[in-house]
Structure formats: C-alpha cells, structure tokens
C-alpha cells in the first residue's frame with residue numbers, strides 16, 4: 001500500500017467505459033440536461049409559442065407540482081425505498097388546506113396549511129415505521145397506504161360542501177400559483193440566485209485549493225456560471241414581459257421562489273450535513289452504515305417523513321393550480337410522475353445516488369413534455385407514450401451507470 | 410501488558426436459528442498483542458468477531474472490555490468503546506468519497522455558526538483523512554474520489570485504514586489481505602505491527618497461515634464453533650497449525 005495503490009491507473013478505455021464515465025459526471029446530470037435542451041429545441045421548432053412569456057410562465061407553474069413530487073420521492077429513492085402513497089397524501093394535504101381556509105371554516109391559512117402538512121407527514125411516518133419495524137418492502141406497505149389515503153380523501157371530497165368538492169377561496173392558497181413577484185423583485189430574485197450560485201462555486205474552489213485539495217477545473221466552473229447566468233437572464237427577461245391579455249401580468253410566479261428555496265435547503269442538507277451523508281451511506285450500503293454506528297432505522301423513518309412533507313407542499317401547489325379539488329379531478333397516476341421525475345433526473349432506483357437538482361430537472365422535463373405536446377395538439381395518449389419512452393431511457397442510463405460500480409461490490 | 414485483559418469473552422454461544430455457530434467460547438486478549446484467529450471455512454471466526462463488534466448479540470455468555478461486562482445494543486456501542494472492525498463483508502458506503510467513508514459516523518462540523526447549523530467541515534475531513542491514513546501506513550491520492558471508483562484492493566486499503574485510524578483499544582481485521590497483492594499484503598502486516606506497537610490489541614483472521622505465523626503473538630484455533638487450541642505462536646508450525654485446524658492432530 002504505497003503511494004501507487006490508490007492512484008489513477010489507466011483502465012481499459014473502450015467506448016462503453018467512456019460513455020459510462022460521461023454518464024456519471026456531475027452525478028448523472030449531463031444526460032438530463034441534454035434531454036431537456038433537445039425537448040425545448042424540438043418544441044420551439046414545432047410551435048413558435050413554446051418559448052413565449054405566457055407559455056414559459058405557464059410551464060413553470062405546471063412544473064412546480066411535478067418538481068416537488070419528484071423531490072419528495074427522491075428522499076425515498078436515495079435510500080432504495082419508495083413511497084407509493086405520496087400522490088394521494090399530496091392530494092389529501094391540498095384538500096385539507098382547501099377545506100379549512102374555506103369561508104365556511106375560515107381558519108387562518110398557516111394553521112390550515114400546517115394541518116395538511118402534518119397529516120401527510122404522519123401518514124408517511126406510519127409507512128416508514130411499518131417498513132422499518134416489520135422489515136417489509138416499502139413498495140407493499142405504501143401501496144396499502146395509498147389505497148387507504150385514497151379512500152379517505154375521496155370519502156371526504158364527496159362529503160364536504162354537499163359533495164361539490166373543495167374550491168380554493170383563500171387568497172394565499174390561490175396565489176401560490178396565480179400570484180407573482182413584482183418585476184423589480186423578480187429581477188432581484190433572479191440576480192440573487194445567479195450571483196449566489198456563482199460566488200458559492202468560486203469561493204468553494206478557492207478554499208479547496210488553499211487547503212491543498214483537489215478542485216474542479218476552472219473552465220468547467222466558468223462554463224457552469226455562464227450557463228446559469230444565461231438561463232437566469234433569459235428567464236428574468238421572459239418574466240418581465242407582459243403576458244396577460246386584458247390586464248398586465250408580469251413577474252415571477254410565487255411558486256418559483258418557493259421551489260427554489262426548498263431545492264436549496266434540501267441540496268444543502270444532502271450535500272453538506274451529517275444527515276445527508278447518512279442518507280447516501282444507508283442507500284449505498286445499509287449494513288455498512290449500521291456497522292459504522294449509524295442508527296439506520298431512525299434515518300429511514302426521517303426520509304419517509306421528509307417525503308411526506310415535500311408531497312404536502314406539492315399538494316398545496318396542486319390545489320392552487322387546479323383552483324379546487326373534486327373527487328372527479330383527483331388523479332391516481334401523479335405518484336408515478338413523482339417516481340418518473342426523480343428517475344429521469346438521475347436519481348438511482350437502487351439507492352445511494354442522485355441529487356435534488358436532478359429531481360428538479362426531471363420534474364421540469366415531465367412538464368415540458370406535457371406542455372409541449374399540448375401546444376402541438378398531441379395531448380393525452382401521446383403524453384403517456386413520450387413520458388414512458390423518456391422514463392425507460394432514464395432507467396437504462398441509470399443501469400449502465402450503475403453496472404460499472406457493481407463489479408466489485 | 411497489564412493484568413486486566415482489554416477484551417475478554419466468557420462462555421459465549423451464538424446460533425443462527427438451528428445453525429450453531431459458536432459454542433462456549435472463552436478467551437482473554439491483552440493490549441499490545443496480535444492474536445491470530447484461524448479455522449476452516451464456517452468454523453465461526455466471522456460470527457465470533459461480529460458478536461464482539463456488536464453486529465450480533467450473543468445468545469449466552471459475556472463480553473468484557475477492560476474488565477467491565479458490556480452489552481452492545483448496536484455496533485455503535487462497540488465503536489464507542491474503542492473497538493474497530495474490518496469486516497469480511499460490506500464495510501464501506503460505495504457512493505461516498507474516501508474521506509466521507511473514513512469519517513462515517515464521526516463527521517466533523519465546522520467550528521463556527523455554520524457548524525451549529527449542521528455544516529460539515531468537508532475540507533478538514535479530507536485533509537485529516539489523508540494525513541491519518543498515511544500515519545498508519547496507507548497513502549491515497551485524493552480523498553475526494555468515491556469508493557465505487559476504487560479497485561477491490563484499494564477499497565480494502567481504505568477500510569483497513571479506517572479501522573486502524575480510529576481504534577483505541579482493539580482492532581479486528583477479518584481477512585484483511587483479501588483482494589490484496591503480495592506486496593500490499595506485506596504492507597497490511599506492517600500496519601498490524603504498528604498498531605500493536607501503539608499498544609492496541611489486534612485480532613487477525615486469515616487463511617494464509619505463513620502470515621499468521623509471522624505476525625502474531627498468539628493463535629486461537631476454532632473448529633465447528635469451539636476453541637480447540639489457544640497457545641503462543643512459537644508452539645506452532647505450518648504443519649501443526651494445519652493439523653489443529655482440520656482436526657487431524659487430535
């Protein structure tokens with residue numbers, strides 16, 4: 001075990017190895033970004049409306065629900081678990097917030113929102129507890145939980161307000177999706193995000209260099225900052241253009257900073273804290289984590305709860321976007337989009353690998369497919385088929401990336 | 410060598426359902442000793458060290474550390490008591506970096522407000538990981554590569570380094586020379602000697618008898634879950650050791 005034991009030994013460089021290496025760069029974000037760009041270019045060519053202000057704003061609000069659901073499921077997938085009840089838990093949370101902010105009850109909105117969130121977290125915690133305590137597959141436990149929650153939600157929806165469903169009557173709930181930052185605040189938000197991300201990247205690199213550690217190449221960093229700045233400026237511009245038809249509508253929808261804040265928080269937890277490190281450790285090799293002294297079961301339950309929490313936020317966005325929920329407008333398939341979004345975003349189904357940013361991109365891809373296909377008059381069936389194809393492609397990427405790791409596990 | 414054994418097993422038995430892995434195992438281990446643990450496949454070596462390290466709880470018997478009976482609720486307790494283990498099976502988290510693996514379960518936080526918010530001190534962990542690994546005789550290039558990118562032997566080196574770096578009283582190495590080439594195996598023997606010289610008690614499990622004879626002070630032979638011989642290394646030759654392991658000597 002002299003110096004050369006763990007040095008870079010040139011391995012056989014077949015094209016497949018090269019491909020694998022590329023796919024695993026930046027935690028597998030490259031293929032997702034390429035897919036996203038290709039989809040955007042395709043839809044813009046097919047429909048000139050796609051990149052217009054009104055549609056982009058629309059796209060972002062559509063994406064909010066998908067992105068949040070994908071982020072919710074990411075907590076589970078990172079541990080090699082799954083929560084199939086997240087879709088209905090999310091609908092349930094939105095429903096509760098809708099019911100109790102309704103004029104008939106008139107609760108203050110924070111209390112009503114909290115009720116929805118707590119309910120979803122409890123449901124998730126119960127699933128997590130059963131999974132951990134009785135060592136059953138989370139797939140089965142949460143499948144059962146999904147049916148239970150579905151039953152409760154539909155029962156409630158058919159009962160409240162004479163069975164007409166729950167309309168959104170509270171301004172805060174409605175404005176999650178329909179409200180916008182003023183143009184000035186929109187620019188401040190965009191510039192703060194761009195400058196913040198760039199500064200963080202450079203400071204981190206400088207400190208690593210100073211400590212004599214390996215640091216990313218400068219050109220990669222500059223490239224990343226340029227891309228972030230370009231996207232930021234483009235979106236800033238898009239959101240400052242009037243997109244209303246009768247009254248002027250400008251600015252970034254509230255949903256966007258909310259999602260950004262959550263992504264930032266989660267990325268920080270996963271990348272910079274003990275909690276996040278344990279998530280990856282448990283997902284990669286639960287027994288090794290246990291033997292390193294990590295209370296694995298407790299962290300598993302935490303992951304379920306974080307999934308439930310995030311799904312509840314998605315539910316608030318969902319009811320805000322739909323303007324209300326009736327049993328006829330509920331959708332059992334949204335949980336599948338949660339899983340699909342995360343996996344498309346490079347979160348491994350086998351646990352241990354993936355990032356929140358990936359889940360965001362995966363969710364955006366789902367929204368782009370839906371939005372774009374609707375614009376070129378190919379909604380419904382085509383949306384299912386295209387999403388399916390993209391999902392399978394994403395899983396193949398995951399498997400190819402993972403295979404090189406399994407050799408010496 | 411002090412009079413109180415740093416580690417002692419008293420009448421320990423362990424079964425997996427109907428499979429009896431350990432029967433009435435008792436021995437004492439002292440600081441500054443390398444003890445070889447040998448036996449055929451399935452003799453119960455790994456089962457024994459896993460009861461010592463808290464992966465399993467013994468069905469019967471007691472484990473004493475420094476003279477005090479201890480009951481591990483989880484591997485965490487054994488680690489806290491200064492016992493580090495290199496397992497024959499799964500030991501590292503593949504998707505974490507070398508540095509993160511070295512510090513897994515004992516992460517360093519930043520020493521400022523950010524640290525109180527949960528920020529880890531990534532840089533200190535990486536530099537310390539490299540320094541400490543070098544101290545115990547293992548050099549690695551960059552602590553930032555993930556373990557999944559390493560070869561089998563390199564992973565083994567990281568796992569050995571982690572155990573050697575953190576052990577305070579006892580270090581258990583279950584077939585540490587697995588996956589390793591001849592030269593690297595010699596290095597592992599050096600790591601063990603260095604640990605002994607630091608005053609640790611080393612439990613060394615191996616099927617490579619010449620290695621065991623070269624480096625240990627004492628050898629314990631397990632057969633079908635029982636200790637059949639516990640004697641100073643000087644009393645063994647490769648032939649007599651082989652005979653005791655297989656049971657042809659009795």
Ligand SMILES: Nc1ncnc2c1ncn2[C@@H]1O[C@H](COP(=O)(O)OP(=O)(O)OP(=O)(O)O)[C@@H](O)[C@H]1O
Pocket residue numbers: 425428429430448449450451452453454455456457497
């Ligand atoms: N998790 C387990 N479940 C059931 N039986 C087990 C388990 N682990 C070990 N055993 C059994 O216990 C006995 C002792 O196994 P152990 O792994 O301790 O042997 P070992 O001496 O380490 O062998 P090797 O040299 O092959 O590593 C064997 O009969 C084995 O089949």
Ligand SMILES: [Mg+2]
Pocket residue numbers: 454455456497583
């Ligand atoms: Mg063994």
